[in-house]
Amino acid sequence: MNILELESLNYAYPGARRGEAPIAAVADVSFQIAEGENVGLVGANGAGKSTLLKLICGLLEPTGGHVSVAGTEVRKETLGQIRKDLGYVFQDSDDQLFTSTVYDDIAFGPRNYGYTPEQTRAAVEKALAAVHIESLKDRAVFRLSGGEKKLAAIATVLSMGSRLMLLDEPSVGLDPRNRRNLMEVIQSLPCAKLIASHDLDFIYDTCSRVVVLFKGRAVRVGDTRQILADRAFLEANGLELPLSFVTR
Amino acid sequence: MGQLDRSITEFRLMEEEARGEGRLQALHPLAKLLVTVVYLVVLLSFHKYNLAGVLLMGFYPILAFTLGGVPLRPMWRRMRIILIPVLLVGIANPFFDRTGGLISMMTLLLKGLFAVAATYLLMVSTSMDDLCRALRKLRVPAILVTVMMLIYRYLCVFLEEIARMRAAYSLRAPGQKGVHFRVWGSLVGMLLLRSMDRSETVYQSMTLRGFQGDFLYGRERPFSRSDYIYLFVCILAVLIIRFL
Numbered sequence: 001m002n003i004l005e006l007e008s009l010n011y012a013y014p015g016a017r018r019g020e021a022p023i024a025a026v027a028d029v030s031f032q033i034a035e036g037e038n039v040g041l042v043g044a045n046g047a048g049k050s051t052l053l054k055l056i057c058g059l060l061e062p063t064g065g066h067v068s069v070a071g072t073e074v075r076k077e078t079l080g081q082i083r084k085d086l087g088y089v090f091q092d093s094d095d096q097l098f099t100s101t102v103y104d105d106i107a108f109g110p111r112n113y114g115y116t117p118e119q120t121r122a123a124v125e126k127a128l129a130a131v132h133i134e135s136l137k138d139r140a141v142f143r144l145s146g147g148e149k150k151l152a153a154i155a156t157v158l159s160m161g162s163r164l165m166l167l168d169e170p171s172v173g174l175d176p177r178n179r180r181n182l183m184e185v186i187q188s189l190p191c192a193k194l195i196a197s198h199d200l201d202f203i204y205d206t207c208s209r210v211v212v213l214f215k216g217r218a219v220r221v222g223d224t225r226q227i228l229a230d231r232a233f234l235e236a237n238g239l240e241l242p243l244s245f246v247t248r
Numbered sequence: 249m250g251q252l253d254r255s256i257t258e259f260r261l262m263e264e265e266a267r268g269e270g271r272l273q274a275l276h277p278l279a280k281l282l283v284t285v286v287y288l289v290v291l292l293s294f295h296k297y298n299l300a301g302v303l304l305m306g307f308y309p310i311l312a313f314t315l316g317g318v319p320l321r322p323m324w325r326r327m328r329i330i331l332i333p334v335l336l337v338g339i340a341n342p343f344f345d346r347t348g349g350l351i352s353m354m355t356l357l358l359k360g361l362f363a364v365a366a367t368y369l370l371m372v373s374t375s376m377d378d379l380c381r382a383l384r385k386l387r388v389p390a391i392l393v394t395v396m397m398l399i400y401r402y403l404c405v406f407l408e409e410i411a412r413m414r415a416a417y418s419l420r421a422p423g424q425k426g427v428h429f430r431v432w433g434s435l436v437g438m439l440l441l442r443s444m445d446r447s448e449t450v451y452q453s454m455t456l457r458g459f460q461g462d463f464l465y466g467r468e469r470p471f472s473r474s475d476y477i478y479l480f481v482c483i484l485a486v487l488i489i490r491f492l
């Protein structure tokens with residue numbers, strides 16, 4: 001079964017003023033993600049990546065089309081159920097981590113879903129181990145570095161046992177070492193992932209398939225190696241290969 | 249710039265202190281909350297000429313600071329924004345109250361000082377997470393507690409946004425002290441929009457993880473014997489001072 005299915009999804013932000021035309025941000029997007037698969041969502045700034053992720057987790061309501069997660073259509077009434085299967089890692093980790101300690105933040109989801117204290121502790125410990133930050137358990141969130149914050153943010157989602165993780169620009173603002181570490185962590189996690197990024201290098205190493213967005217449209221869906229090798233196509237869609245890539 | 253960054257750091261440090269290992273921190277949040285509320289209500293109910301009574305009320309902050317091992321000096325640094333106006337109002341009092349001016353001035357000053365001290369003691373010994381949990385235990389409606397918690401988070405976000413915008417502004421207006429009044433309007437508008445936007449995202453991140461108004465985080469722990477003793481002794485002492 002596919003963990004995610006999008007069917008001619010549409011979304012338009014309301015115009016800034018009354019009577020102004022709505023701004024189409026996602027237009028007629030369809031694709032699927034299989035259980036455990038990693039898919040890259042690439043596109044230039046403003047291509048509609050963040051909007052698409054918000055549609056999938058129900059933060060925005062589509063103006064047309066359907067989203068289903070693990071076979072259940074995303075609607076107002078199903079949100080409670082769907083969000084257990086979904087994890088959203090925000091672009092800015094400061095938006096994600098809001099309690100005072102790392103432990104409490106990771107325990108937030110499990111506690112809300114009614115885990116017992118023992119189950120919660122076990123889930124937190126497992127999540128901490130999966131991203132290798134066991135030592136930060138009792139650290140105050142404001143004392144974490146950017147890289148540590150990102151890993152903690154991923155752990156807050158892992159602890160809920162999500163089957164699909166949505167990551168918005170996970171590599172932005174990380175230095176090369178933290179970025180490589182994040183890449184390894186992402187590769188080691190068994191759940192399916194949809195990774196929005198314009199960091200093609202990062203996508204190349206983590207995803208087997210990519211969806212290329214251009215002005216809200218999915219202009220191409222397919223094998224990562226094939227698509228990222230098509231330089232002319234990428235450039236026509238506002239994407240640029242990093243230098244390290246050209247020599248590969 | 250520096251002043252603002254210091255405030256943010258102090259705010260954060262207090263939060264960290266609240267989760268420390270001290271004797272006061274170890275007490276149950278609910279016990280501390282109840283004692284503080286009763287203490288404040290009784291303290292403020294004293295008549296303005298009852299200097300002796302108010303003086304006796306000093307027992308709580310003095311004992312809490314000494315026995316609880318809370319350092320006194322940071323309080324002045326952190327609370328002066330509130331303390332200075334309190335002291336000024338107290339000192340100005342003899343001009344309005346000509347008959348017993350000096351006595352009512354002393355009473356007012358002490359009331360203000362003790363009230364700030366009691367609030368401070370709660371703040372450095374109890375984290376916001378624990379406090380929200382305690383409030384829910386007292387059956388305060390979830391919506392009120394959520395709003396309170398969000399306002400608290402919002403305050404942090406707000407301070408950070410101010411610091412960020414001031415940095416961005418001063419980098420492009422070098423050698424200028426403060427912010428030119430002509431851009432105040434747009435700056436304040438921007439600030440509100442940006443911090444509202446961020447608070448909303450924080451709220452979204454909470455709902456995405458199953459939040460439905462119940463604060464299930466913070467430390468869950470049963471009332472111990474020392475919690476009961478602390479609660480009864482403090483409240484009894486406050487009531488004796490007030491009514492005997």
Ligand SMILES: Nc1ncnc2c1ncn2[C@@H]1O[C@H](COP(=O)(O)OP(=O)(O)O)[C@@H](O)[C@H]1O
Nearest residue numbers: 013023025043044045046047048049050051052
């Ligand atoms: N809250 C909003 N209101 C109106 N338009 C928006 C809003 N957020 C994004 N947009 C517009 O939607 C388009 C897609 O934005 P976004 O999904 O954030 O792109 P990306 O994440 O790929 O950079 C952009 O043209 C952007 O200007």
Ligand SMILES: [Mg+2]
Nearest residue numbers: 049050051168
């Ligand atoms: Mg984006």
